[in-house]
Amino acid sequence: MYLYRVLQDYLTDRFLVYDTQEGAKKKRITSGAAQGSVLGADLWNINYDGILRIEMPEGVFLVGYADDIVAVIRARTLELLQLKLNQTMRRVIRWMESRSLSLATQKTEIVLLTRKRIDRVIPMRVDEHTIMTSNAIRYLGVMLDGKLSFWTHIRTVADKAAGVVGKLSRLMANIGGPSPAKRRLLIRTTEAIMLYGAEVWAEALRFHSYRDKLGAVQRRGALRICSAYRTVSGPAVQVVAGAIPIDLLAEERRRIYLRKEEEAPRRVKKEERETTMEKWQNRWNTESRGRWTARLIRVLKDWTERKHGETNYYLTQFLTGHGYFRSFLVKIGKSQSRQCVYCGAEEEDAYHAFFECSHWEHQRQNLVRDVGDFEPETIIVKMISKKETWDAVNGYVISVLKVKERDREWEGDGR
Structure with a gap:
């Protein structure tokens, strides 16, 4: 009884303040949920919990979240499905009306969950309304399609x-x-x-x-x-x-x-x-x-959990092999020849540009002096182990690619 009085007091002196042409007005609220309050959700659940306890026809159960209710109805035929749907809706509507609530039956959505090859869009009677079933409906943010394949949901998101x-x-x-x-x-x-x-x-x-x-x-x-x-x-x-x-x-x-x-x-x-x-x-x-x-x-774990080092436009070209390299440019139709324009090698790819080309030998030797051996199989391990190594390799890559970028622009201009 004490708790009841506390709740009764909690719900008194509630007012709605709204604007009008004559200025702000205030109206006493004597019904409805205490929206926005700490207890509002709990009081709603207490009141609404009864709908989930209604005795349902065989093969029917209700699922509720906040004020969204889903009736799951199992039936072997459409005729039996329609019968159980009517019984379910009558019981739900009766319960809601007894608590001064109403159900917008015209907003009810229906989806037929079956793997049978039948027409899934058909008319169904809901109270006094005829509603066409849907191929899919959204419930709590997830699209539920008739086959529960979730293709509609995946495509949507x-x-x-x-x-x-x-x-x-x-x-x-x-x-x-x-x-x-x-x-x-x-x-x-x-x-x-x-x-x-x-x-x-x-x-x-x-x-x-x-x-x-x-x-x-x-x-x-x-x-x-x-x-x-x-x-x-x-x-x-x-x-x-x-x-x-x-x-x-x-x-x-x-x-x-x-x-x-x-x-x-x-x-x-x-x-x-x-x-x-x-x-x-x-x-x-x-x-x-x-x-x-x-x-x-x-080793992906070492790469993704590294403590330092970020990629950039130039370093990513080094890591992917897609960039200012003749072999790649031929593939995308931006060059006619795979030959290295700096040393004459038959094919210039990322490996050749950074690890072989004699044109960049001076820069490469400076890098080797700072970081030690420079090989594709081990350089990333060194880079993620030491920030100075990462910065040194990044600087080398940028210096090479910026020159190649400039030379390619000149080549494109016919110079």
């Missing part, structure tokens, strides 16, 4: 995230603009969009087309993080940008969810992240694309 990537890309020029760390933070917003509700739909990513839909968006974001050429493959740019493949992140979220009853959630997250990194590493080891990048960046 991918398109939404792609729009965000497009807007953010305008802020991220290859040279200048936000730092890689800030770019990474901005792009993470698109990953959050795509991963919403992954605990429910992650298993759907066993299909290549589903993974590719999300992966294509993530690739665009990763290109902006590290200022890479748009020709760089998805696997390679994910590695350079330190972006764990989106499908592996979705699977990780699902695994964490399945272990939600365990104690020490931090330990669970740490263990599942280690599992994710192992999966990514195994995938990278067998990937056929981005092999120059794989020659440089071998």
Whole structure:
């Protein structure tokens, strides 16, 4: 009784202040939920909990979140489904009317969940209204389609995230603009969009087309993080940008969810992240694309967890092999010859430019004097181990590529 009086006092002297042409006016509130209050949500739950306890027809149960109610109805035929739907709606409406609440039946949405080859868009009677069923409905931010394939949801979030990537890309020029760390933070917003509700739909990513839909968006974001050429493959740019493949992140979220009853959630997250990194590493080891990048960046965990060093427009060319290199320019139709214009070697790729070309021998020897052996298989290990080495290699790469950039501009001008 004491608690009842406390709540009664809590709900007294409530006023709504609103503006009119005559000025501000105030009206006493004697009904409705105490929105915005500390107790408002709890009081609503106490009042609304009864609807979930209504006795339902066989094969029917209700799921509620806040004021959203879903009725899950199992039936073998459409006729039986319509009967159970009517029974369910009558009981729900009766309960709500007894508490001075109303149900907007015309706003009710229905989706048929079945793998049978039937027409999923049909008319159904709801109270006095006829409602057409939908191919998919949104519930708590997740699109539920008739086959529970989650393709509609994945396509929807991918398109939404792609729009965000497009807007953010305008802020991220290859040279200048936000730092890689800030770019990474901005792009993470698109990953959050795509991963919403992954605990429910992650298993759907066993299909290549589903993974590719999300992966294509993530690739665009990763290109902006590290200022890479748009020709760089998805696997390679994910590695350079330190972006764990989106499908592996979705699977990780699902695994964490399945272990939600365990104690020490931090330990669970740490263990599942280690599992994710192992999966990514195994995938990278067998990937056929981005092999120059794989020659440089071998251990993903060491690369992504490094304590210093950021990529940039020039360093990314070194890491991907896509840039001011004749062999690459031939592939994209920007040059007629693969031959090195500096030393005459038959083919100029990233390896030749940075590790072999005699034209850059002086700069290379200065680098070797500072960092020791300079080889593709070991240089990244040295760079992430010591900041001075990272800076030295970065400086060497920039000096070489800026000259090549200038010479290419002259060549384009016919000089």
